Amino acid sequence: MTEPLQPDVVLLADGPTGFAALRSLAARCRVVQIFRKPDQPEVRALSAFAEARGIPVTELLELNQLQKVIEDLRPAAVVISSFDRIIPPRILASCRFVNVHYSLLPRYRGRANVNWAIINGETTAGISIHLVVPELDGGNLLFQKAISIGANDTVTSLYDRLNAIQEDELGGVVVRAITGYQGTAQDADHASYGCTRVPDDGEIDWRQPTDTIDRLIRGLTPPFPGAFTHLAGQRLIITHASPQLDARGYVGRVPGRIVGRSSSEGWVDVLTGDGVLRMFSVLLPDAEQPCAAASVIGSTRATLGLSRIDLLRRIVALEDRLASLERLNSAHR
Missing domain, CATH: 3.10.25.10 (Formyl transferase, C-terminal domain)
Known part of the structure; x- marks a missing residue:
């Protein structure tokens, strides 16, 4: 009986989806390197999981580090789950890249899509796993699944549900891509782009509905x-x-x-x-x-x-208005 394929993969994981991605990949592949920012959610749990399995976790300061790891370790694929930098074509050409994207591509390409799906009143969110090409979030779809957005759902609850799907599916999808599955092309005519970041100007305007x-x-x-x-x-x-x-x-x-x-x-x-x-x-x-x-x-x-x-602005405006009224009074006298 032949042993199941356990290909070498590198994981790029900066955000709250990274730990679920690692657990899924570790069940089907040999994760040989993780690149991750040190101050991200779940970093302690991820680091402990990686350390127990002898997987190095390194902060990616520049993309040349990734290029060197690809040249040295020759992984079958580089997997991306929550990563905020654009990888140039010269690096994409050196290895197979697979990306996890939390939207129903080709809708909501870009970042912060789960946040914006709720803010914009969408009824569904989703996960797409796709091959990476130079076009932003534009490669062939390897896997996709939708979930509903309920009236009480928060971005945190949706991430929990999407992370669970990612953990169930990612490892198997990556192995299929490595063994030749090319997926299906996205419908570029229906592509849309979300904002490039999580809103940082979330001050509530109480005049809104x-x-x-x-x-x-x-x-x-x-x-x-x-x-x-x-x-x-x-x-x-x-x-x-x-x-x-x-x-x-x-x-x-x-x-x-x-x-x-x-x-x-x-x-x-x-x-x-x-x-x-x-x-x-x-x-x-x-x-x-x-x-x-x-x-x-x-x-x-x-x-x-x-x-x-x-x-303070309102006080200054009122003072200016009072001063103007006093000048008018003086002129009439």
């Missing part, structure tokens, strides 16, 4: 940057919230105004442009764990969304 704010919060759940607001100059990342009742009954409503809170249950209700959002937990600056929103926001007289800089 409740649904829009809710999607922003769910699309930026920590360890991603987090959707945030301000209270008395303090920045608050909202980690858990949900849409509530219609706000049309509130007379003279001001978006961002606190209209209800429960100290026993920890939630706070905030007016939006068209309704109410219930905030359950927030993350304070420099804190490691979220806390109940009501433990931070102690009054229904508070209004969220004004940073200290915003307040």
Whole structure:
């Protein structure tokens, strides 16, 4: 009986999908080198897993390191799972490259696609495993699977589900590609491009509809940057919230105004442009764990969304307006 093929592969894994990729590859291949940034999610668990199997983990400072490893170790494939640099054609030509991409290619080429799928109100997300060519996320599809985005899904919960699919499928897909499977061509006519990064300007505009704010919060759940607001100059990342009742009954409503809170249950209700959002937990600056929103926001007289800089700007604008009115008064006298 012949032994199953265990080809040598190199793994490039900078982000939150890397550990699932490593576990999948280790079950079907010999992982001979991992390149990874040192400060990424799951780095300790990944490093411990690799160390137990004698797999070197190295920080990739420049792409010439990858070129040298390919020349020295002659891997059957280089596998990419969460990697934020473009590999030049000269390196792509030196080895077979397989990439894991968390979208239903050819839609949402680029980065941060799971985040943007939630923020943009998509109903599905997905995983695509494809051959790498010089065109961005443009190679033949080796595997693809869709998952639904539910009303309560966050970017973290979707990553968990997609990572589970990756762990089940990646090793086998890579072995099939190494043994000759070429996959199927993408439909370039339906290609679309997501943004190139996770949004880092996730400040909540309380004048927006409740649904829009809710999607922003769910699309930026920590360890991603987090959707945030301000209270008395303090920045608050909202980690858990949900849409509530219609706000049309509130007379003279001001978006961002606190209209209800429960100290026993920890939630706070905030007016939006068209309704109410219930905030359950927030993350304070420099804190490691979220806390109940009501433990931070102690009054229904508070209004969220004004940073200290915003307040200073408003004060300066008011002072300028008063000075202008005084000049007009003086001229009339």
